[in-house]
Structures are given as C-alpha cells and as structure tokens.
Amino acid sequence: MTIGFGDIEVGLELEGLTREVTQEKIVDNAIASLDYNPIHLDPVYTQRTGVLGETPVAHGMMTLSHMASVVTDWCYESGAIIRKLDGTLTRPVAPGDVVSYSGSVAEKHFTDERNGWVVVALRAENQRQETVGVAQADVVFPGAGPKYKANL
C-alpha cells in the first residue's frame, strides 16, 4: 500500500511488530551484521564478567533494526526512505524476552509542494512493559504522493 505524504497526520500510529528473542536469532544477527562481540554469543564470558547480566544479550543494533522495520513496513512501498535513525538503548534484551515495537508520527515538515519528511517516534518494550530502546526516524518522502499545498 502506498502512502501520500499529504495524507499523513501528526499523531498517526504505525502498525507495530513483535519479536521473540532467542539465542539462535542472536547468532543469526551476529552473522548478518558481522558483530561477534562475545557478550552476544559466549555464556562463559558473560558469566565471568557479568557485563549486562550473566547471559548473552541481543545486539543493540538488532533492537534498532526492528525499530527501523516498523517504519520501512509503513512507508517504503511509497518510495520513502529513512534519512536518519537516532536510537538509544535503555535496557539489555535477553533470550526469552518478547519485544514489542511501536511508532507514531511526531512531526511533519515539507521542503516544497511535493516533497516532505516526517519524524517518527519509535519505542521498544519488553514483556514486562519496560522500555528497552527509543528512537527517532527522519523519513523523507520524495514526491511519492499527491501534491501537498503548503499551509502557509
């Protein structure tokens, strides 16, 4: 489904997604990203050091990737792209966690009559409703929709 930039309103809630975290998925993410830090893959290491707890944890970039997916699922069919993703990780995510990702349009700006960008506020929460990450995505819509008259 394509989205017209002119149809977007501040406050719009994006369709969220949920991901169950498993050690196997963490391994897959390590291979995909080439990030093999032992904190993600080595329970001997995490037990000895106690860094972020005693079990391996998911990559922070895995959390940010899923937050990005909330946005890409919403608007990439329209030719929009995430121009900037600014994320903060607030809690470790461990195997067994179920993380819910959500987002909403926080700001809307235009550059000319046809082109504009929005800011999407993103959040990730675990099954205990604890925030594990927040992010802000600047999303550019390059003239994909109907003409949008600036309300000057």
Next chain:
Amino acid sequence: MAELPIDTVPAKLKTAKQKSFEYAFAKDVEGYEVWDEIEIGAEYTAAQTFEVQLEDLLAYARGVEDENPLFTDPSYARESAFGEIVPHPLFLVQVGFYCIEKGRGSWIRSPGAANPGQVTEIIENFRVGEVITVRMTAYDKWMRGKRHFARYRLRYYNEHGALKAIWWLTLILPRDRDELRFYASQASTSSRGGDS
C-alpha cells in the same frame, strides 16, 4: 561440554564475506585501539573496502528477520518505486564491521564494549556493485561515572567519491589495554579462536 552459541556459527555462514571474516573477536586484541589511546580529531581510512553484493544485502535483511520483499526479492524490488533491491536501513553496520576488521577502528570489536545507542544517516541507498570505502574520524570521547565513551564518525563513500552514509558510532569501551586484556581473557576458548 554443551555447544556454545559461537560454536554454531561456522555451519551458518553463507556469503563470501561471512566466510572470510574473522569472528573470534577476543583473539589478537593487542591490535585494538583502546579508549585512553584515542586522539580526538584523528582521521583514518579503513583497511578494507566493501564491494556490495546482492548476497550481502539479502543476508542482512534476513538476519534481522525482515522479509520485506523490497529487501529480499530482487524481482519484486525491480517493479517498485526504487527499481532495484533496497538495502535494509541498517545494512551499513555489516559494511562497517567488514571494512574495519583489521587495523585502525578495530576497537569496534573490543570485548568489554557495550552499545548505548547509535545515530545513522543514509544519504543514498547502497547499490549492488558499488565499492565502499569507510573513512573514520575520532570525534569525541568522555566519561560518565566509571564508563568510558568514544564516538567516531564513519563516512561511507562509493568508488566515485559519493558520500553514501554516515554512522555516528558510539561505544562504551574498556578504559585501557589492561582492561581490554582482562575482558578478552574471560572469553571461552571458542571466542578466542581456539587459543588456550
């Protein structure tokens, strides 16, 4: 002894870059830069370049459980507004780790490092066939309590010198080489690449 997660890696490697990449991060740490050695303003070019292959793009998307056909189906993507396969927005992570596998910037591999959050910017999507060079600037370092933060700016250029992406890479790092050695020594044998 039960199989460790890292022991399952070799059987899962698929792409050429995955197979050639050194994944024992706790090995050879003497070459890693440490926090107290970082010189603000210093600039480096990563030791390796990255030729973007279709398999690299597909591997990243699938590895982060994103089956969006724009990212995973070249035929579908060709018919889209983009006209070609689209990289997942955080594909630059794979490129970054690959390019700075060795030499300057290899602190990104440090045992003991932790991720507080990141800022990434996409100027233009990576395209299959492009050869990416990463240039790094040691942007800042600071302390918060007992934690030592470092921020590098990674700029990704294609073979024509076009700026494709920026990663404001921030990590909490081991303070110094002794601390790095400590963390490396705590890894299992598998994580150290078989070293005893």
